[in-house]
Amino acid sequence: MIEIQNLAKKYSTQTVLDINILKIPAGQTFGLIGNNGAGKTTLFSCLLDLIKPTKGKVINNQVDVSISEDWKSFTTAFLDxxxxxxxxxxxxxxxxxxxxxxxxxxxxxxxxxxxxxxxxxxxxxxxxxxxxxxxxxxxxxxxxxxxxxxPKVIILDEPFANLDPTTQIRLKKIIKDLSNYKDTTILISSHDIQDVTEVCERIVLLEKGELIRDINTSEETLKELEEYFKARIN
Amino acid sequence: MFKTVLSLQWKEFNRGKSVGGKLVAKIFKWFWIIYFAIMSVMIGILASAYGGPSMEFPLENNSLAPFEYANGQLIYFFAYLIVMRYFIQSLPVLNIRSFLLTPILKKDIVRFSLLKTILTYFNILPLFFLVPFTLALASSGNYNTLGLISWNINLLGLIYLTNFFNFLLNNKNNLIYIVGAALGLIKALEYFSIIDFTIYSKEAFYLFYDIPYLSLFTWLFVFWLYSYVKKYFVTGLYIDTGLQVKIKEAKMDDFSWLNRFGKTATFIKNDLRLLKRSKRARTAVYMGLGLLFYGVIFQSTEDVFGTTSAFFGYLFSTGGFLFMFGSFVPSWDSQYYPLMMTQNIQYKEYLNSKWSLMIFGTIISTMLASIIYSFSGLNAVYAVLAGAAYNIGVNGYLTLWAGAYTKTPIDLNSSANAFGDKKAFNVKTVLVGLPQILLPVLLYFFTSQYYDHFMGCVAVACLGALGIFLKPVAFNLIMKAYKTEKYSTLKAYKSN
Structure with a gap:
């Protein structure tokens, strides 16, 4: 459904996003996780053609988002x-x-x-x-x-932050239902490891704009991610 | 504490997101202040020899007439001062919330806010009138110096009374209705010459000259009001009382009758709600209405500069709303521009809706202006109609096009003056703006020189009509500009 090719965004000398290749098949619930400055929002903004990448391109359902606006008819988003x-x-x-x-x-x-x-x-x-x-x-x-x-593609930036516990649970159910019954591709970013592992079928870990891990969610995922971030402390 | 807070304010100004724009606005403001200061000095000197419309000028004999005349007018000065302060003077807004938890005393926070206004130009400018006026009177030798000093002290006291009174006016809704009604009544009684307030004003202000120590009472009153206002604010420093932002009850606006216009209507409905609900957007409407009378100003210059300058005025009077609203497209949508850019929208539909609204406003302005200027004869109406045709056929596109390069975000929730808004200072916008005014005026000038006024109007109207036919071409060009500017516009709006 979504194909990211050679995507990079640079501000003067600083590279904030640099992804070689990333393919998200239709109907997948895709989670993006990383610390502040990992490039999550930048990636979403590139997907939505809100910022122009320094190089590379984003293909959304065969549409190059920077050339045609046809992606808008099947893609929705809530970033902020x-x-x-x-x-x-x-x-x-x-x-x-x-x-x-x-x-x-x-x-x-x-x-x-x-x-x-x-x-x-x-x-x-x-x-x-x-x-x-x-x-x-x-x-x-x-x-x-x-x-x-x-919509065929839904992009949500930190959907769980700022929501009360009951609403978080409800939202998780809504997202799961959408991907199970409607075959909607859903992209979510989060700071909360538990939230994404609960909801997403696949989790990609970004750091400083680069893709560090690409995991199909399983029983061990939560632990794996926790250990990764714990290791960053020292 | 004063120093810390002052330095914080300086940083706030200096490190704000659009320092350049703010600076330009500041320079603009100071230009006007200096202009008014110079005018005040001149008026002060002239007034010292002016005894009223019925007397010769300058006065030769050594009478008290200038002083008495000035005293008679002072009541109107203070009435206008209250009104001007309410609408123009911005009260210092410290970011008070962030100070609440610091060890700074609440009363110090309030004191700082209040005392900061002491040096505002509203309080200083009158001195530029008073000092030369008083000096000129004193040098004539007809006046008691002590009396003049007391008279000045009293006026200064009254100026500060209005200064602190303005705080209350801005915070108490009931008070503003009462004061508004009172001022309206004064104006009405004066207008219909039922009561001549100047007589009472003359007597009242003369008292302070006659009995010098009376001025002390004025200042006692100033100190009382200051402490009252201070107390009022200190008790209001809670986030659920004085610091709470007042929320208006929302009402649905349906506008479904617009649906027949298809996709365009979707946006027009929103823009109508914007105009209705945002203070900042409403100002655009009010200013558009105000500009309807722009032609009147230029009518008076017709004898000196010929019909061209009057034509300029007429052109503006129908385009007021168009310029005031149109110059800020797409900035009106700056707060949610990312939403607009990701929705299933064609630029063409979006622009067309803005254009339609501008044209709709222009048509209404034209109808109103035709009525207003029909009192000045048929020639004025021709000029109004020609100006309207040009505004619709050409200026509509040009304003939209300029909008692509206007990247000043607008904070819809504030009513910050539409005048000072730093937007215009962008070379590209100025370049696009020039033909908006120069081209039709020049065209009119040359045709009316060769033929006559009527043919001049026809020429401008023809240009407008041509523009209406070229709409698809114009829209394609505008769309291209919007597309290429998209990313930098998004970025500029983000740094709000």
Missing amino acids: ETFLIGYLMPEEYFYFIGELRGLSKQKVDSFMSQFEDFFNGEILGGKKYLRDLSKGNQKKAGIVAALMGE
Whole structure:
């Protein structure tokens, strides 16, 4: 589904991303882990054509993202609060994104009804603009908007951070269901080893922009990752 | 403590993300302040020989008329001062939250914020009038020096009263309604000549000249107000009271009647909500409305500079909203530009929606301007319509195109003055901006010289009409500019 070839991003002399080759097959739940400055967000930004790589390219479902914009019709993302429109109410935001993805108002409504539990009554029907919601609730709204319109690829940057425990569990279930039943390719980054090992079928470990490990998740993965990061302390 | 906080503020300014832009804004501001200071000195000197519209100028005889006339006008000066302060003077906003947990006393934090305003230009500028005015009066020998000094001390006290009063005005909603109503009433009573406030004003301010020690009471009042305001803020230094950001109750805006316009409507709906809900965006609308009257200013220059300068004014009056809103496309969307760039959107649809909104605004402006200027005769209306055609057919594209190079993020949640916004200082934007004004004015100038006013208007209107037909070509060029600028725009918006 996604193919990264020779991708590198340099700022003057500093290399922040340098990946030789990385292929993510369709339907995979792909986790990205690493410390601050590992290049996780940079990689996602390159995938979404938000920054121009110094060299190399990203192919998303046969589309070179820097040349054609066709990838936008099947790819969604939530990286940070710049994906929210602060002066809209959550409903208006969902309808707006829905319209862009070709969903009618009724379809958006019925889609939203699945997430009643997830929203915990704090998002829909309130009298607040998105800018006035708490950070956690903003994130919930952004993530759900990224799930709308049956995308083939979903990219989420640190989806679990800032969420309350119950919501984290619910979100994990949502992600697992999407990859099991809908064959959606999901890319997730995280600082939390446990979260990614729980959700992702495959985990890639980045450090200083380079691919250090590429693991198919198994029983031992959590331990392996823990030991890797513990070893970094000394 | 003062020194530490001052140095922090200096760093905040110096290390902000757009130092260059801020610097330009500062220079701009100081240019105006110096301009006003010079004007104040001149007015001060002139006023010392001016006894009112009914008397000769300059006054020859040694009367008290200039002093009395000035006293009569002072009530309006203070009324305007209150209004201007409320709208223009920005209160010093320390990043107070981060100080709450430091060992700095709360009352010191507040004191710093309050005392910092002592030297603001609103308090200093009046001195540029008062000092020369007083000196000129004193040198005439008709006045009691002690009285003049007391009179000045009183005025200075009143200036500081309005200074601290402004803090309350900005924080108490009820107060602003009361004061607004009172000022409106004064203005109305004056306008319909029901009450002549100048008589009372004359008497009141004369008292402080007559009985020098009265000024002491003014200053007692200043100190009382200062301590009241201080106390008000100290008690409000909790994150759930005074420091809490007021949240307005949200209301849905449907706008589904726009759906017939297809994809374009999707964005227009959002932009209408933006204009409605963001203070900063609303300013653009208000300024557009204000610019409707731009032509009036230039009408008065018609006798001196000919019809071309008036034409310039008319051109602007219909394009006010277009410039005010359009110059900040796509900056309006700066806070969520990454979202826009990853959605299933064609640039063409996005740009078309912005363009449609600008044109819609221009059409409304044109209708209003036609009504306003119909009082000045048919020739003015022709010029307004020609200007509108040009704004729609040419300036719409040019403004959008310039937007591709405008990379100043806009913080939608603040109402920071739309005037000072550092945006314009980008060579490319200026270059694109030039033909917006120069081309039609020159075209009008030459055609109206060879033929007449009407043909001049027709020529400009024809150029506009041509532009409307060339829309697909223009849009292709604009789209290309937006595409090549995409990454640097994203980067610039990120460093908000």
